[in-house]
Amino acid sequence: MRRALMGGLLLFFLIGSGHALEEPEGRVILTVSGNITATNAGNEALFDRGMLEALEQHTTRTHTPWHDGLATFTGPLGRDVLEKVGAQGTMLRVTALNDYAANVPVADFMEYDVLLAMTLDGAPLRVRDQGPLFIIYPFDEFPELLTEKVMTRSVWQVVHIDVLPE
Template sequence: MKAILTLCLIFLASLLHAEALPDPQGDVILSVSGDIAVTNGEGVARFDRAMLEALAQRTTTTMTPWYETSRAFSGPLGQALLEAVGAQGQTVRIFALNDYSADVPVEDFQSHPVILATHADGQPLSIRDKGPLFLIYPFDEAPELFNEVYFGRSVWQIARIEVLD
């Protein structure tokens, strides 16, 4: 009986450990808080560039209102980020470095391959060029998204995300 209890405790501990995020080794460029189940700090999931690059990636080539030509944006899928932190809410509030924020329904990440672009045309996005993270919708693939509603959700210079109920 004692051996079975010990095995159960080891199994439970391994499950809890599997869900933990590693500590960032580089500069933190994104913090996620709110209604999340997986953290690497007190109530927060902190990500450096390498951690974001370890998530499922996508390249979206699209026109946007902010550039004169189509650009190839690449970065982690928003859905992969939400899964990595165990997001439980229905909405995320995305904050830029200047504290601009927009509320984005979680459904957007489930219905479309929305990315947190870290690169444009193969070059890292600098703060001057809307980085380090820029929420990009697949406007060319889903032309119905090319409107003011989704432009307002396309936050650039993303610094943090709060998952809301």
């Protein structure tokens, strides 16, 4: 039942909006490309910090293997960013500033409240603090996510998301 519901949500959320996004006014911190329908620079969607902050912000309090104690992360949900760009696909290729890349199933973003975290304990994530964007899963809420496979998907210093074809 849950899988069927998630499949329906996947189709609902990933139906393209078919229009252009607003232009970034500040420094671009995220580029989304691939199978998307809403763009603002050729075939890409560029986001500055303000554009990502304009999306509904969510908070996850969780332990991670990379932080001491309980950490509080805030940022938009990954699925909200995908909806904003009209993403149509089942897999994402997420690339970090240092060119580390991981494949992340779109289903992760649909099933769980996965954040593109922009703050840690109320402070903006800087590059030296694993920012400006860090994919954070709700590990404490769903302990089954705390696996090596999922941890490799928790990319920090995210700069690019490529929506791969189905």
